[in-house]
Amino acid sequence: GLNLLSLATAIPVVRGNDTDRHALLQFKAKITGDQLNIMEFWNSSIHFCQWIGVTCGRKHRRVTKLKLRNLKLSGSLSPYIGNLSFLREFDLVDNSFYNQIPQEIGGLRRLEALLLTNNSISGEIPSNLSACSKLILVHMSGNQLTGEIPSFLGLLSNLKVLGFVHNSLRGSIPPSLGNLSSLEKLGLRTNALSGIIPEAFGRLRNLSFFTIFGNAISGIVPVPMFNLSNIRIFDIGANKIQ
Secondary structure, three states, X not given: OOOHHHHHHHHHHHHHHHHHHHHHHHHHHOEEEEXXXXXXXXXXXXXXXXXXXXXXXXXOOOEEEEEOOOOOEEEEXXXXXXXXOOXXXXXXXXXXXXXXXXXXXXXXXXXXXXXXXXXXXXXXXXXXXXXXXXXXXXXXXXXXXXXXXXXXXXXXXXXXXXXXXXXXXXXXXXXXXXXXXXXOEEEOOOOEEEOEOOHHHHHOOOOOEEEOOOOOOEEOOOHHHHHOOOOOEEEOOOOEEO
C-alpha cells in the first residue's frame, strides 16, 4: 500500500498543475450558458492541457493561453482565474460574459493580452490590473464598463493597444496615459468622457490610431499632437472640442 512518505514526496510534482486544473474547473463552474456544449469537453477523461481553448507550455505544462473566442458562452468571471499564474493570453472576445472583472486578475503577472471585447462586462476597470505589468494588448470595447479610466494604466509601460470603445466610462482622460511611449492605438469612442485631451498626448510618438468620437470632451487638441508622424486615424468628432 501507499505509505505517507511516498505520498509526501509525490505531492510537489502535482501541485503546480493542480492549481491550474482547479482554477479552470472554477472558471467552468461560473459558466451559466454554453449552447455549443464546450464545457462538456472540460472533464477528467483528458488532461486539462487538451481541453478546448486551453494551451499549456511544453515543459512546465502550465496554462499559458485561455482562448474561448466566439463560442456562445455566458457567465461571470471566476476570481480563480487569478491563479493561472503562467497565463499570457486571456481571450473571451464575442461571448456574453457579465458582472465585473475580478480584482484577482492582478495575480496574472505574465499576462500580455487581455481580450474581452464584445461581452456584457460591467463595473469598473479593476485597480489590480496595474500589477499585470507585462500587458501589451487590452481590448475591452463593447461592454458596459463604468467609472473613470484609472490613472494607473499609465504605469503599464509595455501597452501598445488600449481599447475601451462603446462603454459607459466617464470623467476625464488621465494625463498619465501620455507616459505610454509604446502606445499605438487608443480607442475611447462612444463613452461619456469629459474634460480635455491631455497635453502629454503630444509625446505619444508611436500613436497611429486615436479615437475619442462621441464623448463630451472639450478644449483644444494639444498642438504637439499635430506633429505625431505615425497618426493614421484621428477621430475627435461629436465632442465639444474647439
